[in-house]
Amino acid sequence: xxxxxxxxxxxxxxxxxxxxxxxxxxxxxxxxxxxxxxxxxxxxxxxxxxxxxxxxxxxxxxxxxxxxxxxxxxxxxxxxxxxxxxxxxxxxxxxxxxxxxxxxxxxxxxxxxxxxxxxxxxxxxxxxxxxxxxxxxxxxxxxxxxxxxxxxxxxxxxxxxxxxxxxxxxxxxxxxxxxxxxxxxxxxx
Amino acid sequence: xxxxxxxxxxxxxxxxxxxxxxxxxxxxxxxxxxxxxxxxxxxxxxxxxxxxxxxxxxxxxxxxxxxxxxxxxxxxxxxxxxxxxxxxxxxxxxxxxxxxxxxx
Numbered sequence: 001x002x003x004x005x006x007x008x009x010x011x012x013x014x015x016x017x018x019x020x021x022x023x024x025x026x027x028x029x030x031x032x033x034x035x036x037x038x039x040x041x042x043x044x045x046x047x048x049x050x051x052x053x054x055x056x057x058x059x060x061x062x063x064x065x066x067x068x069x070x071x072x073x074x075x076x077x078x079x080x081x082x083x084x085x086x087x088x089x090x091x092x093x094x095x096x097x098x099x100x101x102x103x104x105x106x107x108x109x110x111x112x113x114x115x116x117x118x119x120x121x122x123x124x125x126x127x128x129x130x131x132x133x134x135x136x137x138x139x140x141x142x143x144x145x146x147x148x149x150x151x152x153x154x155x156x157x158x159x160x161x162x163x164x165x166x167x168x169x170x171x172x173x174x175x176x177x178x179x180x181x182x183x184x185x186x187x188x189x
Numbered sequence: 190x191x192x193x194x195x196x197x198x199x200x201x202x203x204x205x206x207x208x209x210x211x212x213x214x215x216x217x218x219x220x221x222x223x224x225x226x227x228x229x230x231x232x233x234x235x236x237x238x239x240x241x242x243x244x245x246x247x248x249x250x251x252x253x254x255x256x257x258x259x260x261x262x263x264x265x266x267x268x269x270x271x272x273x274x275x276x277x278x279x280x281x282x283x284x285x286x287x288x289x290x291x292x293x
Contacts, residue, residue: 131203
């Protein structure tokens, strides 16, 4: 496809900001995302072409260390299911095509959008609507899980001690953002 | 809120993430075309509704997405144990929680 015909991607939360003195809540830039389901025999090959080792342990993630895929992270969602996010907007489908073995990869770049919640009150803000225990000893840096936030399903990823990435469906994003904005007004630390 | 142990996540998770998915250990007859209507009714429609220990399928809907089996006391709502789908019924401690619970 010729580049000139490509329209600029607009996010559903573009331009919105929220937060308080303790927490900052802002929509993230568009990223490319892949939902992967794979048999055990395809995992090694997929990990190799993606440049990031698909994690095997529950609730863990893997950040790519290779120079050309530095912005790529693989999140464990289920025993055979992963969410791969590339903030550099790499063509993940094209990259995956080289992998061997039986797997399914679905481009969900436009289905999902993400909100970055950061600051001292980040954990408390998310805990306002998430039933999981998010304390550092149970949900350490790098931990990720599909869970609930209020009434919606989200994928939660702890990037740093007080930085969370909240991945939600695009159509739920206004609800998620409003929920976080409300909770961020006075996080219960 | 109940905490339910997911055998795939290997962790206790809040009950909001789970969905009940019917009775466990119901095998589809291999000779499905040969069985009578009564037998089909038995297999397809009729379910136990025990007071006490029940073997159920649950799904970690808003988590790993997997179906698993759980042993739950229908009186006390206590989850006795959970185990991966496809595993046989586990041995339960004799005179388990159900008798105690049912009496309350």
